[in-house]
Every structure is written in C-alpha cells, then in structure tokens.
Amino acid sequence: MSRSKTKCAACKKSIPDHEPDVMLRRLDGELRRYYHTRCSGAALDLVTDAPEVWVMTVRHIEEVAN
Numbered sequence: 001m002s003r004s005k006t007k008c009a010a011c012k013k014s015i016p017d018h019e020p021d022v023m024l025r026r027l028d029g030e031l032r033r034y035y036h037t038r039c040s041g042a043a044l045d046l047v048t049d050a051p052e053v054w055v056m057t058v059r060h061i062e063e064v065a066n
C-alpha cells in the first residue's frame with residue numbers, strides 16, 4: 001500500500017505528484033478527497049451542495065525558475 005499515490009475521487013485515476021490538484025476536506029471528519037484540476041467540477045458540485053461541510057483547497061506546485 002503506497003501512500004504516495006493519490007487517486008482522483010472523480011475519475012479514479014492517480015494524480016501525479018507534479019500535478020496541481022484540488023483537495024476537499026470534511027470539517028466533521030478526517031475524510032479527504034483529491035481531484036485533478038480538470039476534474040474539479042465534481043469537487044465544486046460537492047462544495048456547492050454542502051459549503052459548510054467541505055473545505056476546498058487548490059494545491060499549486062511551485063515552479064522553480066532557474
């Protein structure tokens with residue numbers, strides 16, 4: 001079991017570490033869901049349905065300019 005593989009809750013495919021993703025965290029529990037940015041529509045639906053339950057965080061990958 002690898003913890004480094006994050007699966008998208010919408011399309012069930014893994015989200016590579018180098019890709020930015022959208023994280024949903026439930027306020028009433030430890031549950032977390034991750035989405036591709038391209039799948040964030042599904043995440044938005046959840047948040048829109050229950051905005052007081054889910055906290056949405058968009059994780060950006062910082063580019064190292066060099």
Ligand SMILES: [Zn+2]
Pocket residue numbers: 008009010011012013035036038039
């Ligand atoms: Zn996805």
